[in-house]
Amino acid sequence: MSVIDRFEIHEHDVLVIGAGGAGLRAAIEASANGVSVGLVCKSLLGKAHTVMAEGGIAAAISNVDKHDDWKTHFKDTIRGGKFLNNWKMAELHAKEAPERVLELERWGALFDRTQDGKILQRPFGGHTCKRLCHVGDRTGLEMIRTLQDKGIHMGIEVYMECTITKLLKDNGKTSGAFGYWRENGRFVIFKAKAIVLATGGVGKAYKVTSNSWEYTSDGQILAYNAGAEILDAEFVQFHPTGMIWPPGVIGILVTEAVRGEGGILTNKDGFRFMEKYDPERMELSTRDVVARSIYMENKEGRGTPHGGAFLDISHKGADYIKKKLPSMYHQFKELADVDITKGPMEVGPTCHYSMGGIRVDGETTATSVPGLFAAGEVAAGLHGANRLGGNSLSDLLVFGCRSGLYAAEYAKKSSSNLKIDEQEIQLAEKEMIRFFENNGENPYTVHKDLQELMQNYVGIFRTESDLQYAIKELVKITDRAKKVKIDGSRMYNPGWHMAYDLQNMIQYSQFITESAIRRKESRGAHSRIDFPETDPECSKWNNVIKMNDDGSMNIRQEPLSQMSEELKKLFEEKELVKK
Amino acid sequence: MTTSMLEKEDTDAPAGRLYKRNIMKEAIFKIFRGDKNGGSEVEYKVPVEEGMVVLDAVHYVQKNIAPDLAVRWNCKAAKCGSCSAEVNGKPRLMCKSRLDDFDLNKEIKVYPMKSFPVIKDLACDVLWNFEVNKKITPFTPKGNTDWKMSQRDIDRVQEFRKCIECFACQNVCHVIREHDLKPKFAGPRFFVRVAGLEMHPLDNADRLEALKSDMGIGLCNITKCCTEVCPEDIHITDNAIIPLKERVVDRFYDPLRMFFRKLFSWLF
Numbered sequence: 013m014s015v016i017d018r019f020e021i022h023e024h025d026v027l028v029i030g031a032g033g034a035g036l037r038a039a040i041e042a043s044a045n046g047v048s049v050g051l052v053c054k055s056l057l058g059k060a061h062t063v064m065a066e067g068g069i070a071a072a073i074s075n076v077d078k079h080d081d082w083k084t085h086f087k088d089t090i091r092g093g094k095f096l097n098n099w100k101m102a103e104l105h106a107k108e109a110p111e112r113v114l115e116l117e118r119w120g121a122l123f124d125r126t127q128d129g130k131i132l133q134r135p136f137g138g139h140t141c142k143r144l145c146h147v148g149d150r151t152g153l154e155m156i157r158t159l160q161d162k163g164i165h166m167g168i169e170v171y172m173e174c175t176i177t178k179l180l181k182d183n184g185k186t187s188g189a190f191g192y193w194r195e196n197g198r199f200v201i202f203k204a205k206a207i208v209l210a211t212g213g214v215g216k217a218y219k220v221t222s223n224s225w226e227y228t229s230d231g232q233i234l235a236y237n238a239g240a241e242i243l244d245a246e247f248v249q250f251h252p253t254g255m256i257w258p259p260g261v262i263g264i265l266v267t268e269a270v271r272g273e274g275g276i277l278t279n280k281d282g283f284r285f286m287e288k289y290d291p292e293r294m295e296l297s298t299r300d301v302v303a304r305s306i307y308m309e310n311k312e313g314r315g316t317p318h319g320g321a322f323l324d325i326s327h328k329g330a331d332y333i334k335k336k337l338p339s340m341y342h343q344f345k346e347l348a349d350v351d352i353t354k355g356p357m358e359v360g361p362t363c364h365y366s367m368g369g370i371r372v373d374g375e376t377t378a379t380s381v382p383g384l385f386a387a388g389e390v391a392a393g394l395h396g397a398n399r400l401g402g403n404s405l406s407d408l409l410v411f412g413c414r415s416g417l418y419a420a421e422y423a424k425k426s427s428s429n430l431k432i433d434e435q436e437i438q439l440a441e442k443e444m445i446r447f448f449e450n451n452g453e454n455p456y457t458v459h460k461d462l463q464e465l466m467q468n469y470v471g472i473f474r475t476e477s478d479l480q481y482a483i484k485e486l487v488k489i490t491d492r493a494k495k496v497k498i499d500g501s502r503m504y505n506p507g508w509h510m511a512y513d514l515q516n517m518i519q520y521s522q523f524i525t526e527s528a529i530r531r532k533e534s535r536g537a538h539s540r541i542d543f544p545e546t547d548p549e550c551s552k553w554n555n556v557i558k559m560n561d562d563g564s565m566n567i568r569q570e571p572l573s574q575m576s577e578e579l580k581k582l583f584e585e586k587e588l589v590k591k
Numbered sequence: 592m593t594t595s596m597l598e599k600e601d602t603d604a605p606a607g608r609l610y611k612r613n614i615m616k617e618a619i620f621k622i623f624r625g626d627k628n629g630g631s632e633v634e635y636k637v638p639v640e641e642g643m644v645v646l647d648a649v650h651y652v653q654k655n656i657a658p659d660l661a662v663r664w665n666c667k668a669a670k671c672g673s674c675s676a677e678v679n680g681k682p683r684l685m686c687k688s689r690l691d692d693f694d695l696n697k698e699i700k701v702y703p704m705k706s707f708p709v710i711k712d713l714a715c716d717v718l719w720n721f722e723v724n725k726k727i728t729p730f731t732p733k734g735n736t737d738w739k740m741s742q743r744d745i746d747r748v749q750e751f752r753k754c755i756e757c758f759a760c761q762n763v764c765h766v767i768r769e770h771d772l773k774p775k776f777a778g779p780r781f782f783v784r785v786a787g788l789e790m791h792p793l794d795n796a797d798r799l800e801a802l803k804s805d806m807g808i809g810l811c812n813i814t815k816c817c818t819e820v821c822p823e824d825i826h827i828t829d830n831a832i833i834p835l836k837e838r839v840v841d842r843f844y845d846p847l848r849m850f851f852r853k854l855f856s857w858l859f
Contacts, residue, residue, distance in 0.1 A: 056663070057721060058756055059671045117738060120730030120791065122745050122752060129739030147749065153670065154752060161784075164725050172721075195710055224665040258642020264668045343668055346687055348642065456654040500659030503626065504711040507658025 015434040020200045024050035024169065025423035026416070027189060027204035029176050030231065032060030033152075033408030034388025034415070035210035036159035037112075041416025042208070043166040047423050050202060051163070052171045052191065054226050058160045061212055061224060062408065065152025066267035066339065068134060068144030069409075070402030071109035075126055076133040080141035082106040087582050089403060092138040092298050093367075093396020094536040095551050095591035096244065099575040100374030101394040105403070105410050112409035113145050121158040123147055136272045138298040138400040149267045149337045155405060174200065176230070177512060178440040179207065179238040179384065180432055186238075186383030187430040190440040194509060197502020199441055201432060205423040208377075208415045209235055209370065209386040214248070217517040217524075218363035218471070219463035222254055222265040228513035229520035231390035235370045236519070240379040242557040243392035245520065246527035247367035247537045249399055250472050252302035254362025257318040261347045263362040266323065266340060268401040270357075271295040273336055275325040277306070278356070279314040285321070300398045300537045303361040307472050310360075320360030326353055361472060365404065367395040367537065368527070371556065377415040383422055387415035397536025447511045448502075452495030455510040462489050462518060470525050475541045479529045486522050493518055526567050527555040551591045618690060619698040620648055622660070626711045632700065633657075639690055645701060646674050646685035649713070661712040669822055672757030676713050677702040682759040682820045704762040706771075717758055723777050726805060730788055731796035744792045751787035751831060753823045756780065760817035760827055766810045777806035779817035779827045786831035789838070803839045808832070 026042040028035045031053035039051045053060065074080040085106035090097050117123065117131065123145050124132040133142045147154040164170070176191035180201075188203040211231030215223025236242055253266040271277070277295050279285050289305040290297035297305075306321045316322055325333055330353035334341050337352075344350040344357055369392040370379055377385045388408045395403065469482040493515055498508045533547035534540050553569040560566045580588060618639050621632040635656055637648040646664055653660045665671040667686045674685040679693070679700050693699055707715040760779035766772050777785075785798050785806070802808045813836075817827045825831070 055665055055673065056717070059665045059673050061665075063671045063755075064666045064668070114738075118732060120788070120794075122740075122748055122791070125740055125742040125745065129741050147752075150670070150753065153755065157752065157754075161724070161729055164721075165729050170721075172718075195714075224667070224671075226665065259640045260643050260647040261668070264666075339668075339670065346689070347644070347668070454654075454658055456658060460654075498658070504661035504714055505659040506653060506661060510658070 015437055016201065016432055019437070020198065021203060022050060022169070022171070022200070023203040024048045025204065026050070026206045026208065026419045027052065027202050028208045028210060028416070029189065029234075030060070030210035030212060030388070030390070031057055031170070032062040032210065032212060032388065033155055033159065033405060034412035035060070035208070036156065036163050037409050037412030038208045038210055038387055038416035038419065039168045040159065040163050040166060041413045042420040043168050045417060045420035047420045049168045050171060050204065051168050052174050052176060052189075052202070054173065054175050054194070056172050057170055058156055060156065061227065062152045062156045062405070064222070064224075064265065065155070065405055066149040066265065067136060067269035067272060068146030068151045068402050069109075069113055069155065069405035070136070070139060070143050070400065071113040071145055071406055072106065072141070072143060073110045073113060073131060073133070073145065074141070075130040077141035077143070080143060083582055084141055085109070085143065086579070088139050089394070089400060090396070092398055092400040094398060094546070095396065096535065096554070096572070097396030098374050098393030099573070099579060101411070103579065104375065104414075105394055105407060108410045109406035112406065112413060116155060116158050116409070119158050119162045121154050123154070134269065134272045135296060136401045137268055137293070137296045137302065139402065144272065144402040146269065148335070149269050149339050151405065175509065175512070176234060177444060178436070179234050180436055181238060181381070182431045182433065184382065185426070185430070186381060188432055190437060192444060192502075195504055197505065197508070199444070201437065203430065203432060205426045205428070205430060206383045206385065206419040208419050209384070209390050210388045210412065210415070211390050213366040213369075213389040214517065214520050215363050215366070216513070217462060217466050217521045219467040220254065220263040220361070221363040222251060222263055223363070229516045230513070231386065232369055232523075233516040233519050235379055235381070235384065235386060236557070236559055238381050238384060239559065240381050240384060241371040242369065242523050243371040244368035244397075244527065244554050245523035245557065246531050246555060247397050248363060248524060249299055249365040249367060249537045250303040250361040251364035252299055252306055252361055253323055253359040255343075255348065256320040256358055256360040258348060264343070264347075265362065265364070266357060266359050267337070268299070270323055270325050270337060270340060273325060274328055275323050277302070278322045278324065279309045280316050281314060283314070285309050285314070298398055299401065300539075303472060304539060306360055316358050318358055320358050322356035323359045324356035326355055329353070365389060365399055367397065367399055368392045368524075375414070376418040377411055378418060378422075383426065385415040385419045387411040397538060444512065447496060447498040447508060450495050450497045452497050453492060455493070455496040455498070455507055455514055458489060458492050458496055459510060459514055459517070462514070462521065465489065466521055466524070470521070470528060473539050473541050474528050476529065479525055482525045483522070483529070486518060486525065490518050522565070523557050526565070527557070530555055530567065530569065548590055616695065618648065618695045620652065621698050621700045622649070622652065622712070623702045624660070624712050625709065627709055630709070634698070639695065643690045644686055645678055645688040645690065645699065648690070648699075649685060649701065661710070661714040663714050670755060672755030672822075675704055675757045675759050675762065677705060682762045684757055684759070684822045687822055704758065706762045706764075706768045719773055720756070720758055720761060720778070720780065723781050724784070726801070727781060727785060727788070728796045728798050728801065730791065730794055733793050733795040736793050738793070740792050747830065748787050748790050750825055751783045751790075753825055754780065754783050755823060757822060759820040759822065763816045763820050765812070765814060765816065766807075772807065772810060775807045776810050777808075779811075779832065781806065782808060782811070782835055783825060783827055783831045786835055789835065799839055799842050802835055803843055808836055808839060811836070
């Protein structure tokens with residue numbers, strides 16, 4: 013009996029890892045292209061982070077602002093990303109988002125309507141037109157449910173509560189994945205000709221975050237270990253408005269739609285401070301600017317009692333608020349004893365999104381590993397140095413769809429005799445079981461220390477000395493994490509699950525910090541106190557991380573690809589010089 | 592609890608110190624630990640903070656006392672429907688169950704949902720629900736539509752689409768909980784989904800036969816238990832189940848209609 017025969021094995025042409033918006037859309041597209049598709053997710057189906065997206069999905073369908081078009085959306089996205097975006101992705105995203113949204117409607121999604129019965133769109137930060145298609149403040153739920161209910165009728169095999177710990181290769185090409193069932197701890201092998209990573213972000217490395225337990229950079233590290241490249245890891249978005257009181261809800265998202273619908277930010281003195289930081293766009297400035305402004309108000313002693321800002325929408329009236337922001341109303345009423353129809357909410361920045369991630373081809377979403385694709389938050393490029401609100405849901409659909417299509421095409425062309433390497437399997441198994449033989453600390457304690465470190469030293473504002481300190485501390489935390497001790501059995505054991513997730517978070521935290529050290533300027537979500545200005549020279553390169561043959565980390569700066577002449581014409585010349 | 596007094600104190604405290612100052616007292620939790628072969632209640636003492644919910648307490652236990660305590664959760668903001676459990680015998684989302692709604696002089700019991708088989712501790716096997724969902728005829732749009740719909744026409748469907756699939760309604764439904772008629776019955780969650788499809792202004796499929804036979808809507812005796820536990824306040828019984836029942840009755844049991852159909856059967 014060979015080593016592999018000991019394991020449960022499933023075989024598919026395309027394996028999609030992650031079942032949020034991007035993963036589901038990828039699985040649907042691959043399946044529609046006639047290949048066999050497996051979809052693996054850490055939670056139950058329909059619980060991925062997409063479900064928590066609130067404000068809307070950006071697409072220039074120009075139902076409200078007639079003059080909106082893909083070019084305007086493209087410009088907003090590039091300006092919001094401070095010219096560090098992969099322009100090809102930004103172009104495709106702006107062009108294809110409308111079709112992807114209308115397609116959702118044809119699959120049963122019910123967006124809020126305009127007077128004449130079309131999809132309603134609302135304003136959002138950094139978007140110069142009313143562009144966000146929405147369903148009150150539960151747009152993500154509508155989207156994930158629509159995709160889920162579409163997907164289950166397409167013959168996609170769904171593997172719920174299953175965690176992938178290693179990607180497998182045969183002769184340098186993708187051949188499958190190794191993982192465990194969360195329920196019983198048994199190991200499982202997936203053979204696949206192509207794999208789409210759609211595993212989301214890394215928010216759980218920070219103490220104050222809107223992300224759930226799932227967002228531990230699994231996909232980024234799976235790809236890195238398989239030989240793929242990581243791009244621009246330093247850009248981590250802090251959403252300006254998270255809940256800050258009471259303690260149990262710190263970090264939970266307060267949708268940007270509150271500001272989109274007319275919410276006003278004030279400091280403890282009642283001053284509308286955005287007048288000072290961005291008088292033109294005010295509350296609807298980009299997230300990086302608003303988050304920094306709230307931070308500065310606090311630093312200079314004008315913060316609210318719990319260290320944030322007041323956000324008030326009560327002037328819109330109770331009926332309007334309950335209709336357009338129902339889940340915010342309930343969230344504050346039930347979790348914080350605040351009636352937002354009568355008074356202000358207290359909000360502050362929360363770690364929300366990772367603009368950096370796996371480097372992909374802008375058209376096909378292919379990584380540098382043959383047969384490995386990536387889409388959604390796990391992939392980098394579209395958003396540059398800062399993501400605009402609403403551009404995430406459209407990213408998931410546009411590039412989820414593309415990754416499914418190109419993965420299916422790749423699978424159709426590739427050999428069906430891919431082999432699974434026995435040694436790789438044995439190693440992957442050992443890496444997971446070793447935790448039970450350790451004698452170190454509780455994994456939750458190490459996680460808490462990682463979160464404190466990243467929050468305090470690699471947070472919204474960064475300096476060389478803080479980042480250097482973080483690098484040193486991360487080495488210590490890496491060592492502690494290797495030794496964490498796991499009690500109990502492999503059956504549904506969250507401590508054991510955390511022990512694995514922790515390795516990924518620490519590794520990606522190193523990527524964030526190393527990249528942040530090298531970017532000696534302030535741009536988008538990356539703010540250096542020691543380099544407060546944006547340096548046009550630094551708009552010419554990306555940070556690229558790759559594993560050396562000996563397993564060590566290689567980080568280098570690679571030139572950005574040049575925008576086509578036609579697209580350049582969309583911007584003013586001085587803008588392109590000073591970017 | 593003396594929450595109001597403490598709130599007063601806290602308002603002047605520097606932000607960083609609030610965590611420590613808010614520990615008011617301890618709560619005693621009795622949490623089910625076990626699997627399909629059985630188990631028992633285990634007692635845990637948890638320090639209480641202002642605004643704390645039951646899920647925070649379960650996380651405290653996980654982080655500090657029992658890292659292998661199995662529990663499902665995701666958003667912690669009542670948007671994903673992952674953390675359903677029975678708290679003091681009532682089905683609820685743990686992330687929405689505030690400790691100040693309980694008498695902290697008494698212990699708080701946390702059990703997994705009763706109508707589904709336990710996997711371990713607070714996690715149970717809800718796979719059956721996903722199987723039921725697959726059998727429902729999906730959205731089938733009318734041909735030649737311009738996709739215009741008025742907000743008024745979709746308001747009632749949007750209510751059904753608020754469902755976060757916490758399965759609390761399935762858990763509490765008598766047909767499932769007491770009679771375990773799962774093979775013959777779809778349950779409130781899926782009546783809500785069907786209502787959302789049947790009342791979609793542009794849907795063209797017919798699910799009434801399936802509602803009557805495969806989904807067993809007749810077994811529901813409208814006790815409204817599902818509506819009472821819905822964390823999204825969906826009027827499951829009044830707005831979804833009863834209108835669907837009426838449509839089924841109109842089609843299959845209305846004597847006038849039946850007579851009419853028989854009389855003109857030669858036409859069909």
